Amino acid sequence: MSIFGNSIFGHKAPDTAAPAPEAASAGSAPGGKGVEKSDAQWREELTPEEYRVLRQAGTERPYTGEYWDTHTAGVYQCRACGTELFTSNEKFDSHCGWPSFWAPLAEGNVRYIHDRTMGMDRVEVRCAACDSHLGHVFEGEGFGTPTDQRYCINSISIRLVPQEDQQVSGTEPEK
Ligand SMILES: [Zn+2]
16 A cells, blocks of 8 residues: 555645635626626727726616617626626516516625715626626515615616527537
């Protein structure tokens, strides 16, 4: 029986050598990597209104957005980075003037920040992948949804991919 052969010398070598500076950062979105772009890049890629809401935590005016009254089946992606954030299954009519969901597509796709600006005590919702502002989440309003939460999301922060258009890109059906 060789102790040296396996346990001690066999493996374990490179463990200390590999630096992992990123290891502690980011709330690990299931999709994978975080999206990091400079402010100048965001300004270039987004329209001024998208930039104002997504990157400066602005809010679109109620009843003006694209999706507040939308019932189309599909998935809502982050307008800035494409991460899938919400689906039509959790969308409900709150009549507040913004698209409302009672849950995100998956916890981990969004992150939460305590927001005490504007004299209010709210919870801001951001895209976990690119840290763009999406809206706020409210709780206990009595909407009768499974969670009694209302993710009040700016239309301009998301993009609907209707169900019939959804193709899982790059994957061929198994034979
Ligand atoms: Zn994003």
